[in-house]
Amino acid sequence: MLAADLFSFVTRVRERAPLVHCLTNLVVTNFTANVLLAIGAAPAMVVAREEVGEFAAVANALSVNLGTLDVPQSRAIRAAVEAANSAGTPWVLDPVAVGPLAFCTEFAFDLLDAKPAVIRGNAxxxxxxxxxxxxxxxxxxxxxxxxxxxxxxxxxxxxxxVVAVTGETDYVTDGRRVIAMSNGSPLMTRVTGVGCALSATVAAFVGVAPDRDALWSATVAAIAYSTIAGELAARDAALPGSFAVAYLDRLASLDEAAFGKTLVQRDIVAG
Structure with missing residues (x-):
């Protein structure tokens, strides 16, 4: 994909300030909100079961993260997802810790039937x-x-x-198309919340996608934008504490020229 086409999603987010409803884990709430603000989106962390349905229906996108899942949150997530689907609001599933943990894994499989627009997780x-x-x-x-x-x-x-597998190399596929990206920095794994905030960033980007056909491109753009910002932030700061600040600054200041110069991607023929 052309860098200019991908960066157009960055411009849309900055111009439209999509409202992203985050039902995320308690470890990363503040950092996720700061990342969304840095990219130009509007974060909301409404968690009450009695309110999530109302809010998900008016948000531009919903981000669901299972990192510290418990029974009350699972009920809130179900209500939010149901409302989002009824309103046609795209939602992103971040299946944190799926596999080793039985409760989280069973719940994540249930959520697959509710048709997430994007699933973003590690390998x-x-x-x-x-x-x-x-x-x-x-x-x-x-x-x-x-x-x-x-x-x-x-x-x-x-x-x-759309499924995104993120790590040293990031892959995004809709089952037919596959793209690989190799930007980023090891420091992105040394700050709590970078991966979880990436899922919220994907939600912001799909929240400004013009139609469902554009969800794949929006997801590619979100991951490229986030990892390029991380790569450039690592040039500014060599340790995790200063990197976290530099990352937010790069997210807020990244321009199209630096984006295009730094982007590393390749298409893969789907098998």
Whole structure:
């Protein structure tokens, strides 16, 4: 894909400030909100079961993260997803820790029937969701992203969702098309919330997609934008604390010229 086409989604987010409703884990709420603000989106962290349905219906997108799932949150997520689907609001599933944890895994499989627009996870999570053997260690993947590519394509075809596997190399597929991207920095794994915030960023981008056919491009753009910002932030800061600040700054300031110069991608023929 052309860098200019991808960056057009960045421009849309900055111009339209999509309202992103986040039902995320309690560890990353603040950082996720700051990332959304940095990219130009409007975050909302409404969590009450009594209110999530109303809010999901008026948001531009919904981001669901299972990182600290409990029974009350699972009920709130079900209500939010149902309302989002009724309103035609796209939603993103981040299946954190799916595979090793039984409650979370069962709930994630149930959510697949509710038709997420995008599923974004690490290799172990995507392999587990596609029906493969669990290989994760808590929230961390023990598999390389290329090992999950076939699983991602199977999952995309089964659910009709765009599936993104993120790691050292990022893959995005709708079951027919596959693109690989190799931007980013190891420091992105040293700051809590970068991956979870990426799913919220994907939600912001799909929230400004003109139609369902554009969801794949929007997901590619969101991941490219986030990883390029991380790569450039690592040039500004060598340690995790300063990197977190530099990452937010790069998200807010990244322009089309730097984006196009830094982007590393390749198309893959889907098998």
């Amino acid at each position: 172990s999570e995507i392999i587990s969701l596609s029906g493969g053997a669990s290989s994760g260690r808590g929230v961390d993947s023990t598999a390389a992203t290329d090992a999950a590519l076939d699983a991602a394509q199977v999952l995309a075809l089964k659910t009709q969702a």
